[in-house]
């Protein structure tokens with residue numbers, strides 16, 4: 001089980017509108033900041049990959065689970 005607080009700061013940086021969810025446009029912005037810009041379709045696909053409960057958005061739990069699995 002991932003420690004959510006460990007990832008909360010990173011999550012907040014990505015969640016630029018502070019609604020507690022990472023959307024596809026926010027994912028696209030993150031990749032741009034990381035120097036690996038992706039288009040809207042790729043951003044949607046990236047969100048879908050992390051989206052465990054299928055609501056089309058990434059919450060902190062899903063984000064933390066992904067980062068923990070990819071360390």
Ligand SMILES: [Ca+2]
Pocket residue numbers: 015016017018019020021022023026
């Ligand atoms: Ca958001």
Ligand SMILES: [Ca+2]
Pocket residue numbers: 051052053054055056057058059062
């Ligand atoms: Ca979700």
